[in-house]
Amino acid sequence: MSRSQTTVVLDGHIIxxxxxxxxxxxxxxxxxxxxxxxxxIGTKREEPSHAKIxxxxxxxxxxxxxxxxxxxxxxxxxxEADCMVxxxxxxxxxxxxxxxxxxxxxxxxxxGKWVDVQGIEMxxxxxxxxxxxxxxxxxxxxxxxxxxxxxxREGVRVSPLERPKERDVFSFMQAxxxxxxxxxxxxxxxxxxxxxxxxxREAGRPGSEVLLTGxxxxxxxxxxxxxxxxxxxxxxxxxxCGNALATHDLEADLFGTSLGYRFSAGHSAPHGHEHHxxxxxxxxAIGSIERAVETGVVKGGVMAACVRKGIKVVMAGxxxxxxxxxxxxxxxxxxxxxxxxxxxxxxxxxLVATTLxxxxxxxxxxxxxxxxxxxxxxxxxxxxxxxxxxxxIGLVMDAASFLRDLARNLGWNG
Amino acid sequence: xxxxLVCPPDFFRIDYEINPWMxxxxxxxxxxxxxxxxxxxxxxxxxVGATLERMTPVRGLxxxxxxxxxxVVLDNLAVPSRFRHPERQREQTHFEEWFVEHGYELRLxxxxxxxxxxxxxxxxxxxxxxxxxxxxxxxAYTQISELFGREIIPVELVDDxxxxxxxxxxxxxxxxxxxxxxxxxxxxxxxxxxxLEENRRLTVPQSEALRFACNAVCVGRKIALxxxxxxxxxxxxxxxxxxxxxxxxxxxxxGGSAKxxxxxxxx
Numbered sequence: 209m210s211r212s213q214t215t216v217v218l219d220g221h222i223i224x225x226x227x228x229x230x231x232x233x234x235x236x237x238x239x240x241x242x243x244x245x246x247x248x249i250g251t252k253r254e255e256p257s258h259a260k261i262x263x264x265x266x267x268x269x270x271x272x273x274x275x276x277x278x279x280x281x282x283x284x285x286x287x288e289a290d291c292m293v294x295x296x297x298x299x300x301x302x303x304x305x306x307x308x309x310x311x312x313x314x315x316x317x318x319x320g321k322w323v324d325v326q327g328i329e330m331x332x333x334x335x336x337x338x339x340x341x342x343x344x345x346x347x348x349x350x351x352x353x354x355x356x357x358x359x360x361r362e363g364v365r366v367s368p369l370e371r372p373k374e375r376d377v378f379s380f381m382q383a384x385x386x387x388x389x390x391x392x393x394x395x396x397x398x399x400x401x402x403x404x405x406x407x408x409r410e411a412g413r414p415g416s417e418v419l420l421t422g423x424x425x426x427x428x429x430x431x432x433x434x435x436x437x438x439x440x441x442x443x444x445x446x447x448x449c450g451n452a453l454a455t456h457d458l459e460a461d462l463f464g465t466s467l468g469y470r471f472s473a474g475h476s477a478p479h480g481h482e483h484h485x486x487x488x489x490x491x492x493a494i495g496s497i498e499r500a501v502e503t504g505v506v507k508g509g510v511m512a513a514c515v516r517k518g519i520k521v522v523m524a525g526x527x528x529x530x531x532x533x534x535x536x537x538x539x540x541x542x543x544x545x546x547x548x549x550x551x552x553x554x555x556x557x558x559l560v561a562t563t564l565x566x567x568x569x570x571x572x573x574x575x576x577x578x579x580x581x582x583x584x585x586x587x588x589x590x591x592x593x594x595x596x597x598x599x600x601i602g603l604v605m606d607a608a609s610f611l612r613d614l615a616r617n618l619g620w621n622g
Numbered sequence: 623x624x625x626x627l628v629c630p631p632d633f634f635r636i637d638y639e640i641n642p643w644m645x646x647x648x649x650x651x652x653x654x655x656x657x658x659x660x661x662x663x664x665x666x667x668x669x670v671g672a673t674l675e676r677m678t679p680v681r682g683l684x685x686x687x688x689x690x691x692x693x694v695v696l697d698n699l700a701v702p703s704r705f706r707h708p709e710r711q712r713e714q715t716h717f718e719e720w721f722v723e724h725g726y727e728l729r730l731x732x733x734x735x736x737x738x739x740x741x742x743x744x745x746x747x748x749x750x751x752x753x754x755x756x757x758x759x760x761x762a763y764t765q766i767s768e769l770f771g772r773e774i775i776p777v778e779l780v781d782d783x784x785x786x787x788x789x790x791x792x793x794x795x796x797x798x799x800x801x802x803x804x805x806x807x808x809x810x811x812x813x814x815x816x817x818l819e820e821n822r823r824l825t826v827p828q829s830e831a832l833r834f835a836c837n838a839v840c841v842g843r844k845i846a847l848x849x850x851x852x853x854x855x856x857x858x859x860x861x862x863x864x865x866x867x868x869x870x871x872x873x874x875x876x877g878g879s880a881k882x883x884x885x886x887x888x889x
Contacts, residue, residue: 220764224817225775226809227760254773256764282760282776315734322734365734404646408637413682 291363317363334358399617423562424452431608434615439513488531561607643877655872692717700726737762741786753787777810802831837879
């Protein structure tokens with residue numbers, strides 16, 4: 209059996225407050241043992257006392273559980289040091305031993321002070337300001353030579369998320385994703401959140417934007433009207449999608465088909481497979497989706513709602529795209545940067561019927577933003593739930609049913 | 623003359639839920655809240671005999687009314703709060719500005735430590751207690767104890783409904799206290815029993831603790847406290863205090879009462 213040990217220090221009025229006995233009791237209750245290697249008791253009442261405790265546990269997991277148990281009572285692991293930094297060697301290149309982030313709230317120790325890392329997202333690096341007072345995340349591609357980048361693990365502290373205070377579906381997060389679970393209550397709770405966020409946005413509160421990242425299945429499956437309604441009524445305020453969702457939405461408006469299938473009759477229209485190409489070509493001729501809506505060529509649907517409401521839209525292209533439509537960003541790093549720039553202020557993210565865009569969005573979001581992932585394929589919500597946040601929920605269901613139920617909960621009559 | 627910092631409830635409402643009392647569905651009746659706050663101010667000024675310092679309310683900061691959480695002051699030093707919840711962190715600069723504009727010297731805590739002011743740090747002359755675990759971090763008291771050169775005994779709060787020390791513990795004059803023991807863990811209860819003899823401790827019954835009987839403002843022998851606490855009032859009268867019951871239930875919707883709405887600034 210492997211054993212683990214570490215030394216913690218406890219300072220302050222730890223004797224009369226019974227903090228020291230409480231910490232020692234906690235260590236024993238959690239299956240550890242200890243040696244009090246140093247105790248200095250203040251000679252006057254206002255003088256602090258100091259204790260050094262060597263803790264032993266059966267395994268490193270047991271030790272970290274004990275440390276977590278005694279940390280709220282003021283026990284600190286001895287020898288906490290400032291984080292190490294090294295200058296970036298070249299544009300877009302991080303120092304060899306750079307610290308790679310998680311999406312959890314993170315602090316770094318700079319000149320003896322713990323400082324919050326701004327704009328946390330996973331799989332990026334941490335940049336420290338030249339005066340060592342601030343720290344923020346930086347993607348590999350954006351790093352400039354000479355910028356100070358955190359290296360190693362020392363002096364970096366990651367906090368687990370607290371369970372959210374709201375008594376709704378997000379407070380019972382769900383590592384497991386199941387197609388068996390009834391989704392009705394979850395959708396009602398999501399709707400409630402969206403109602404609150406809309407109110408907060410109207411009151412000018414930050415963090416009240418609602419993001420939807422969507423795939424083209426929303427259109428094929430018949431969720432177009434519900435989604436357009438949610439945008440029109442101010443429930444969704446940021447849209448991330450690819451070329452396909454926009455194309456099929458516009459195709460539905462111009463030709464009444466989605467990838468050539470008629471919505472009304474449910475069978476393919478003659479030469480219907482060409483409709484999406486003709487749609488893209490027509491919008492390219494007009495110059496932009498905005499102009500197509502403003503000139504009345506496109507009258508309804510999701511993209512028209514976005515233009516009318518003036519909401520933030522980021523269309524990120526991919527290798528198999530036709531066209532693409534004007535406005536689709538085909539450079540992946542530029543697209544990633546545009547998505548990142550649209551995220552501050554988002555207080556709820558809905559990732560619906562898309563794998564790649566959902567994962568991309570998930571990677572950019574801090575763990576503190578409540579996230580809902582909806583897909584008929586359980587693998588997608590599972591992948592998202594595996595990110596280990598309390599606030600991500602996965603719903604295994606059809607995109608159109610989800611959007612229609614959600615919109616009906618919010619007052620849609622369709 | 624005891625001076626108290628207060629903030630009018632112009633923008634007081636339930637915009638978020640950061641304690642078990644708050645429920646966004648349970649909206650604040652604004653006119654009623656204003657009347658109750660005015661009633662408290664009148665009670666504090668005319669009956670308790672305190673001097674009030676009013677700060678300017680800020681739109682979008684509904685909890686700025688709870689000035690107990692501005693920080694703590696001792697003589698001309700002020701340690702401003704570092705709130706645990708982002709919703710309240712936006713209040714920090716306003717409280718700090720007020721302290722500076724009114725001649726206090728700021729003493730800032732190290733980054734990464736939470737401390738919610740006189741909501742969690744309270745003292746009878748020979749014993750200062752610092753509530754921790756729910757809002758403030760225990761480490762804050764090591765720093766403040768050093769800044770003020772005073773002993774501060776950290777006590778762990780264990781019931782979410784009593785999330786600040788001032789919701790379950792109230793120092794009275796002459797070294798007595800009102801308190802609700804079940805809000806504390808066993809170690810804290812033992813420390814309080816050890817340091818305060820039994821005749822100095824007035825134990826509030828649960829039903830009145832839940833009406834925030836302990837969230838009272840005591841100046842001399844006068845005590846402003848929420849209505850609906852007959853047993854607490856009887857205990858106080860038996861000890862020669864004059865309880866002044868005030869209707870404050872609109873503020874209970876946010877988990878606060880008389881004490882939370884004031885910050886003692888000293889004489």
